[in-house]
Amino acid sequence: MPELPEVEVLKKTLTKFLVNSTIKKVRINNASLRYKLANNFGSKLRYKKIKNLTRRSKYLLIHFFGGDYILIHLGMTGFFYLLKPKDKKFINASFYINKKINKKHNHIIVYLKNGYNLIYNDIRRFGFMKYYKKSTRKSNNFLIKLGPEPLSKKFNASYLESLAKKRNILIKSLLMNQKIVSGLGNIYVNEALYYSKINPLLLCNKIDKKKLIVLIKNIKKILKTSIKFGGSSIKNYINIAGNKGSFQQKFKVYNRANLKCKNCEGIIKKVKILQRATFYCNTCQK
DNA sequence: TTCTTTGTTCCGGA
DNA sequence: GTCCGGAACAAAGA
Numbered sequence: 001m002p003e004l005p006e007v008e009v010l011k012k013t014l015t016k017f018l019v020n021s022t023i024k025k026v027r028i029n030n031a032s033l034r035y036k037l038a039n040n041f042g043s044k045l046r047y048k049k050i051k052n053l054t055r056r057s058k059y060l061l062i063h064f065f066g067g068d069y070i071l072i073h074l075g076m077t078g079f080f081y082l083l084k085p086k087d088k089k090f091i092n093a094s095f096y097i098n099k100k101i102n103k104k105h106n107h108i109i110v111y112l113k114n115g116y117n118l119i120y121n122d123i124r125r126f127g128f129m130k131y132y133k134k135s136t137r138k139s140n141n142f143l144i145k146l147g148p149e150p151l152s153k154k155f156n157a158s159y160l161e162s163l164a165k166k167r168n169i170l171i172k173s174l175l176m177n178q179k180i181v182s183g184l185g186n187i188y189v190n191e192a193l194y195y196s197k198i199n200p201l202l203l204c205n206k207i208d209k210k211k212l213i214v215l216i217k218n219i220k221k222i223l224k225t226s227i228k229f230g231g232s233s234i235k236n237y238i239n240i241a242g243n244k245g246s247f248q249q250k251f252k253v254y255n256r257a258n259l260k261c262k263n264c265e266g267i268i269k270k271v272k273i274l275q276r277a278t279f280y281c282n283t284c285q286k
Numbered sequence: 287t288t289c290t291t292t293g294t295t296c297c298g299g300a
Numbered sequence: 301g302t303c304c305g306g307a308a309c310a311a312a313g314a
Binding site: 034075124185186276 | 290291292293294
Binding site: 128 | 303304305306309310311312313
C-alpha cells in the first residue's frame with residue numbers, strides 16, 4: 001500500500017526525470033479511476049512543461065509552469081514507472097512493486113519530450129488524478145482540511161496532547177484521523193504503536209504525555225527510516241524492463257496475527273478499529 | 287459468491 | 301449542536 005514514505009520517494013524519483021520536461025501527448029487507456037478522468041484531461045496536459053513536484057499527506061502534486069497542477073492519489077494499488085523504449089531503460093518510480101507488471105492496468109501513459117514514458121498502473125483503480133487551475137492552490141478541497149504533516153515541527157507531543165484530551169476515542173482512531181495528522185495510514189499507525197508499547201485500544205485521553213512523546217518520536221523515526229530505505233531500494237530497480245525488485249517490507253506487527261511477538265513471548269492479536277485491521281501484542285503493548 | 291483492502295463521506299444514535 | 305462509530309463506496313483478486 002502506498003503510504004506517505006512511498007509517495008515521498010515517488011516524488012523524489014520523479015523529480016529527477018520530470019522537472020523541466022515537456023509533455024508531448026497523453027494516452028488514456030481507462031479513464032475510470034476512482035473519479036472518472038475529465039474528458040479534456042489529456043489535452044490539458046499536452047505541451048505543459050513541468051516545473052516541480054511536491055507532496056502533501058499522501059497526495060503527489062505535479063506543478064506546471066504557469067501555476068496549474070495535477071493532484072494525484074495512488075489509492076491502494078496505484079504506482080508509476082518510467083520507460084525509455086529507445087534504450088530499454090526501466091525505472092520503477094513507486095517503491096514497492098513486487099509482482100510482474102500487468103499491462104492491462106496501464107491506465108495512463110504520458111509521453112515526454114525527453115524520451116521517457118511515464119506510466120500509471122493501478123490494479124484496483126482506487127487512485128485518482130485531477131487537473132487544477134492555479135487559482136485553486138489555497139482552496140483545494142482535498143488539501144484544505146488536512147492536519148499537520150507528521151514530519152513537521154507542528155506535530156509534537158503538546159499538539160497531540162491538546163487534541164487527545166478533548167476527545168474520547170481510541171488512540172489508533174486519533175492517529176488515523178487526517179484532520180489531526182495527515183498522511184499516517186493503517187500500516188504505519190500499527191507499527192508506531194507497537195514500537196511505542198501503546199495498546200491501540202487505549203482511549204487517547206488516558207495516555208500520559210511521556211508516552212505521547214515516545215509515540216511522536218517513533219512515528220517520525222519510522223517514517224524517516226522508511227523514506228531512507230525506499231530511497232536506497234529504488235536504486236535496485238533501475239533495471240531493464242521485466243527485472244523484478246527484491247525489496248521486502250519488514251513489518252514488526254502489521255499482518256502478523258497469531259504469530260509470536262518479535263519483542264516478547266506474546267502472540268500478536270488482530271482486532272478491527274474503524275473497520276481497519278489492527279495488530280498488537282497484548283503483553284508488551286499495555 | 288463472499289470477503290478483504292484504504293480513505294473519505296454520510297448518517298443516525300447518544 | 302456535538303461527538304462518535306458504522307456503513308457505504310470505489311474495483312479486483314483470492
